[in-house]
Amino acid sequence: MVRRTKFAIVEAFNTLIERKPFEDISVVDIAREADVSKATFYRYFKDKYDVMNYNYKHMLDEAIDAPTITNYRDLYARLFSLGETKLRRISGALRSQGANSFESYIYAYSRSKVEEITRANRQGAGLSPAEDLQLDVFCYGISYMYKEWIKGHYDVTVDEAADKLFEMMPATLRAYWA
Numbered sequence: 390m391v392r393r394t395k396f397a398i399v400e401a402f403n404t405l406i407e408r409k410p411f412e413d414i415s416v417v418d419i420a421r422e423a424d425v426s427k428a429t430f431y432r433y434f435k436d437k438y439d440v441m442n443y444n445y446k447h448m449l450d451e452a453i454d455a456p457t458i459t460n461y462r463d464l465y466a467r468l469f470s471l472g473e474t475k476l477r478r479i480s481g482a483l484r485s486q487g488a489n490s491f492e493s494y495i496y497a498y499s500r501s502k503v504e505e506i507t508r509a510n511r512q513g514a515g516l517s518p519a520e521d522l523q524l525d526v527f528c529y530g531i532s533y534m535y536k537e538w539i540k541g542h543y544d545v546t547v548d549e550a551a552d553k554l555f556e557m558m559p560a561t562l563r564a565y566w567a
Contacts (some may be wrong), residue, residue: 395433397423399447402440406481411441441482442494448475449502460566461558466551472539473547483536496532500524507562516562523559530557 401422405414414437420430434440452458452467472479482491503524508515516524531554537543538550545553555563 394423394425394429398425398430398433399440399443402437403444403478406441407477411437411481411485438485438489438494441485441491442498444478444482445491445495446498449498453502453506460555461563462551462555465554466547468535469538469547469550472535476539480539483539492532492536495535496528499532500528503528503562506566510566520559520561524562527558 398419401419402414405418405422416427416430416437419437419440420427423430434443448471449468452464452471455467458464458467485491504516507520534543534550534554538545543550
């Protein structure tokens with residue numbers, strides 16, 4: 390029941406983001422679309438940003454855990470492929486602005502996952518100061534590039550995007566894949 394209700398809320402948000410701008414969507418709208426009360430919504434999510442970000446978290450976590458994903462290049466290809474299939478909802482989410490924007494969340498969550506994978510494969514050792522800087526620059530760049538690709542500003546295929554991003558990833562980090 391818990392998973393079904395959470396899924397209903399997420400799907401309601403996804404339906405709404407495909408129909409209207411993010412700033413015009415309210416928690417009341419999402420709850421109504423999901424056929425749940427506002428109180429039920431707040432049992433699962435803090436706000437509409439939390440629902441929006443959950444989409445990416447769920448997408449990235451599932452991609453990382455997929456048995457067919459064995460390295461960062463495969464992961465990039467999967468994320469861009471999902472971007473194609475979920476273009477309208479991702480495009481709508483990327484129009485969110487400010488400190489809680491979807492683009493900011495893509496950066497922050499992606500960065501935390503790369504650091505987590507690196508730590509796990511280095512038996513708990515973290516990033517060097519240089520790698521920390523490289524990872525910041527790379528993850529900011531990839532989140533911006535993903536947004537621009539979704540908007541149609543880069544005329545590259547999923548595989549071309551994945552190949553180029555993998556080549557640009559700091560070499561000291563790209564080898565650390567679980």
